[in-house]
Amino acid sequence: MSIELQFQAWKEDMPDQQWQKVFNQYWPGYRAWFLRSGTVGRPTYLECRKALRTYMPELIPIWERLVELAGGGDVESRFLSLWCPPPYIAGCSQGVWLDPHGYEEPMLLRNYDFAPVLLEGNWISTRWLGQRVLAMSDCLWGALDGLNEAGLSISLSFGGRTVSGTGFGVPLVLRYILETAQNTAQAVSILKRIPVHMTYSITLLDQAGEWATVFVSPDRAPEVVHQRAVTNFQHTVEWQQHAKATHAIERLEVLQQNLEYASHSHEAIQAMLCKPLYQEAWLRGYGTLYSAVYRPLSRSVELLWPQQSWRQTIQNFEEANRTISLSAY
Template sequence: MGSLELTFDAVNEPAPGPKWAARWQRSWPAYEAWFVGRGGDHGPSRKDCRAALQRHMPELVGVYDRLVAIAGGSDRAARFLSTWCPPTYLGGCSLAALAQGNDVRLVRNYDLSPELNEGLLLRSEWSGRAVMGMVEFLWGLSDGINDAGLSIALAYGGRSETSEGFGITTILRYVLETCTSVDQAVTVLDRVPSHMAYNLVLADASGATAGIEMLPGGGARRMPKAIATNHQSGPERADRPAFTRSFERHAHLSGMRTSPRNLHRQFLARPLIQDRYSEGFGTLFTAEYDPKARSLGLTICDERWDQALDAFVEGQRRVDYAHKDAHPVAVKYLGADHTGPDWSLAATIDWKAVARDYANGCGRDIASYLPGKTRAA
């Protein structure tokens, strides 16, 4: 299997420039292989992608155009960066937000393979508003906070159904670039379509919190509690619930009794913490957002790394999750009616080999790189 090492970088770049360009050069080969291998070249045209961004999130178009230019301006890069109707992607994660009196926190566990996370904490001011968060797809966010104290985080909604919409990480970026409160954010989430099912938790400096279920193709359901794992409240069946333990984690979050200040402690213990790194489902970090302080505390393998929007310090942390892995043998969870690839083994794919194959014009469907698959003759 691949490496269980991950480097986290804290980067401060107010406007897209050389630091973002360096990140693009480093990450694009693997992303390009994924994009092509999952059928991205057969998606919407470059013109349609930009038009969708202009229609739904016009405030991001200027930043998008600049990023495309820095990335070299290719048709494929432009369509990838738009995240309009992208290929499917999955994940894990547990989320909760809690407010009591004058205190509020949003906490998330990010559960995935170390090979599939960018490890980038970026502070930016792309639209004039300071935003700090964990980057996905080179400019989207899996979680973050802005200078108004609005914070947000995502979790996979538990099913791979897709429809017309944006990648959720771009929607989170848009929320933090344009909104100052939970109520404003919920209005945006009602309007901007997501291409897959995702669960979101939000909190702001006033103490408002919300749990939102994003539906494929558009629509958002507001939930009674600001908690989320990897299934939704509708009749749709969740993918691999036994593997993700989504219902167990959700029940724990629903029944926990704690304070905002101690909420993060719940996420550092079972059943929320995950250690199945060799199976592609380990907790890479726990993020604790304090909307009033505009701060973030990252816990990575028991070590705390604190940052704040007005006191951001660039730095780097290198982590080897191998010693944290309690289950070295991958466990396949396949439902009785499962006939597709076992994507729980995605962490074992040699992504460098994928990139080489596509660069040489002999790339195959990504599923064929899973263990047990053989190269077509």
């Protein structure tokens, strides 16, 4: 059985007709997800606006523009704030590779593991707050991973806990970091002050080679850990069923070895496209939908699949569409 994924690379400096087209395409699905516990189960418009103004005021004009493009409705505005959204769970492996010989630039490597039907597939180049941002979109304006003009790259992975609380959906936090931060240190400071609604691990790498892994949760203080490899648990496995289904322990062991012992970038990258890091359980929601290689120094990013690659840079971003076929079992 074959699964087809659609990816679209597009550029729009400020939100306009292209973003509106994407919104209209995905809104029915997002609306059903957002309202699955009813409107009373979600924060009010005023609560959402207050949260954005408190924690990410720079994004308010962009949010208002998006709400306008979305039709100006109450539900749309509350959803787009990403304040206390419904829970969602993904997989993912990510880590930082440093050349032991010092010849090649550092890389942020990540595999995004999720259900194919829930992939947006929008690879977007924007200039919302002054600096160019290239990111893989989620929740219509959040980011799963990305790179900015200052040379800061970032990615997320689910932290392996079902607890949810008061905070933002983490894709919007990543977007905010890409829009406003210049380096890893600034990004870490942001992660320490913005609440998130679920448990995630965030990996950062900037153009100077400075990196960090930050564990964030709604009920625990943010923690910066000296850990270059991350899968889907923090310190110890707390959700055994999820860890077993996604091979979280096995993936971490292989990823740690890969990042520690890979002598060249090609070797480190190829490991991401092989089992157990590359997962094929797409029909169960744990398949690798894309691998990404971020090189902050050269401001470049490459999306990878076993038989294809797609490279873009901050300076030269080309609009295009790609159909990726995956063999499912």
